[in-house]
Amino acid sequence: MQTRASTGIEGFDDILGGGLPDGHLYLIEGDPGAGKTTMALQFLQEGRRLGEVTLYVTLSETRAEVEKVALSHGWDLTGVNIMELTTSVEAALGEDSYTVFRPSDMELGETTTKILDEVARLRPHRVVIDSLSELRLLAGEALRYRRQILGLKHSFAKFGCTLLVLDDRTVRSNDQQPQSIAHGVIALDRIPTEYGAERRRLQIVKLRGVGFKGGFHDYCIRHGGLAVFPRLKGSDHERDYDEGPVASGMKEFDLLLGGGLDRGTSTLLTGPAGTGKSTLAMTLVDAAARRGEKAAIFAFEENRKTAVRRCGALGIPLQEHLTSGIANFRHVLPAELSPGEFAALVRESVDNGARMVVMDSLNGYLNAMPEEGFLAAQLHELLSYLSNQGVVTIMVLAQRGMMGSGMTAPVDVSYLADTVIMLRHFEAFGSVRKAISVLKKRTGSHEETIRELRFDGGKMRIGEALSDFRGVLTGVPTYVGLEKDLSGKDSPRAAP
Numbered sequence: 001m002q003t004r005a006s007t008g009i010e011g012f013d014d015i016l017g018g019g020l021p022d023g024h025l026y027l028i029e030g031d032p033g034a035g036k037t038t039m040a041l042q043f044l045q046e047g048r049r050l051g052e053v054t055l056y057v058t059l060s061e062t063r064a065e066v067e068k069v070a071l072s073h074g075w076d077l078t079g080v081n082i083m084e085l086t087t088s089v090e091a092a093l094g095e096d097s098y099t100v101f102r103p104s105d106m107e108l109g110e111t112t113t114k115i116l117d118e119v120a121r122l123r124p125h126r127v128v129i130d131s132l133s134e135l136r137l138l139a140g141e142a143l144r145y146r147r148q149i150l151g152l153k154h155s156f157a158k159f160g161c162t163l164l165v166l167d168d169r170t171v172r173s174n175d176q177q178p179q180s181i182a183h184g185v186i187a188l189d190r191i192p193t194e195y196g197a198e199r200r201r202l203q204i205v206k207l208r209g210v211g212f213k214g215g216f217h218d219y220c221i222r223h224g225g226l227a228v229f230p231r232l233k234g235s236d237h238e239r240d241y242d243e244g245p246v247a248s249g250m251k252e253f254d255l256l257l258g259g260g261l262d263r264g265t266s267t268l269l270t271g272p273a274g275t276g277k278s279t280l281a282m283t284l285v286d287a288a289a290r291r292g293e294k295a296a297i298f299a300f301e302e303n304r305k306t307a308v309r310r311c312g313a314l315g316i317p318l319q320e321h322l323t324s325g326i327a328n329f330r331h332v333l334p335a336e337l338s339p340g341e342f343a344a345l346v347r348e349s350v351d352n353g354a355r356m357v358v359m360d361s362l363n364g365y366l367n368a369m370p371e372e373g374f375l376a377a378q379l380h381e382l383l384s385y386l387s388n389q390g391v392v393t394i395m396v397l398a399q400r401g402m403m404g405s406g407m408t409a410p411v412d413v414s415y416l417a418d419t420v421i422m423l424r425h426f427e428a429f430g431s432v433r434k435a436i437s438v439l440k441k442r443t444g445s446h447e448e449t450i451r452e453l454r455f456d457g458g459k460m461r462i463g464e465a466l467s468d469f470r471g472v473l474t475g476v477p478t479y480v481g482l483e484k485d486l487s488g489k490d491s492p493r494a495a496p
Helices: 012-016 036-049 063-072 086-093 103-122 132-139 142-159 177-181 251-256 277-290 304-313 318-324 339-351 362-367 372-388
Strands: 025-030 054-058 080-084 126-130 162-167 184-191 199-207 216-222 225-229 266-271 294-299 327-331 354-360 392-398 419-428 431-441 450-456 459-465
Touching (some): 012 199, 012 225, 025 036, 025 142, 036 054, 036 063, 036 080, 036 126, 036 162, 036 225, 054 063, 054 103, 063 080, 103 142, 132 142, 132 162, 142 177, 216 339, 251 459, 266 277, 277 294, 277 304, 277 318, 277 392, 277 459, 294 304, 294 339, 304 327, 318 327, 327 339, 339 354, 339 372, 354 362, 362 372, 362 392, 372 392
Parallel strands (some): 025 184, 054 080, 054 126, 266 392, 266 419, 294 327, 294 354, 354 392
Antiparallel strands (some): 184 199, 199 216, 431 450
16 A cells, blocks of 8 residues: 655645545645645655655745745744755756856756755655756756656655655746646645635645545644635535424524534525524524534624623523633624634534534625625535534525515525525504524424514513414515404504
């Protein structure tokens, strides 16, 4: 069985199936700023940690510049051999160095000879050459360039080295020589956005002889190096869990749902602003905490301080749950976080024992997406993962508009949710009131009634069915009976 060279990069070895197969040449390509040098230094740092001899050959940056990159991440390069050839390359590219021969005819051979001599002396396990752009310029011709890359590949193979060569794509051409020669190709992309931090993603273009997780995977560069977030595939994460409904602490709400929310299901709370969607979600978190089950709250619009103050006014002891650790609150900044990193945060919360996950709201999650078309696909995988873990998932989605037929959702994800609960404003007897109804529940029966939702004395209360109205969900209902209060008794008010 072929051994693997661990990259030392969080999440990347998972995509590779354990690391890079030893003894081969790998091409790391990406635009300037994509993180190629950081990835290469992490690869060498991991080799040094494992007791291997490592070598960094720099053709474009000085030794001081390489050490400055390492220092920015808190790394000490002691024990990593650095070979600086920038002076030789600069001389080769000058016009006054030689009078009979072209500089490239002399210096390319000298450069590769110096590299191979150093490899023969050190016998390193891991080598990085930064970068191919300089070798391409020295070669001058495509055929000569290909021969040099092939020569390096075969020479390093004889020494048993795992070699990373970096390419910054500064030479825009159809030259695919390195890709065809390399045993594996890893592409790093830096994608600018119209607002907020740029997005970064990587793709394994090829990796001969072994399986890997294909597609694009988000990553970020932070203090300590690259962190890669493997694309989530829900079917890869399954475990046994106790099925059945969980109580909400509100009798009428559980009656609406035919017993309560089921474990391993997702629920969408949808409606216009101000109908109580977030309050209902926090009430469900409070019920989970009282059962002794951990909950994770991911808030895109509301910060922790505001959420605690709002919940406190409604009698929900959110601060108490956060202090005890049974609930965790994360304010997500959509302009600073990629969907892959968000999925990794959700997975981390589940690994830490969360049995309920709240996403408030999907409108903020939508803003975190580089392209709206991928929201449903990524959300489907995330919900599939949470379902396979037996987690109760609560999603909040704010609709545009307040009343009437003009209300629309920014994205239709209702088909992804197992349960859809709609909240509405409606006007009656000169006041604005609220209603709640269950439109869909895949895992069992539910009430088909529409109940009134009120906040009395700082508490959320769900009343009896609004049987005296027709057209409540439109926002402008028709009154067909007497007004009733929460106790169900007829009001003395006469019908108009």
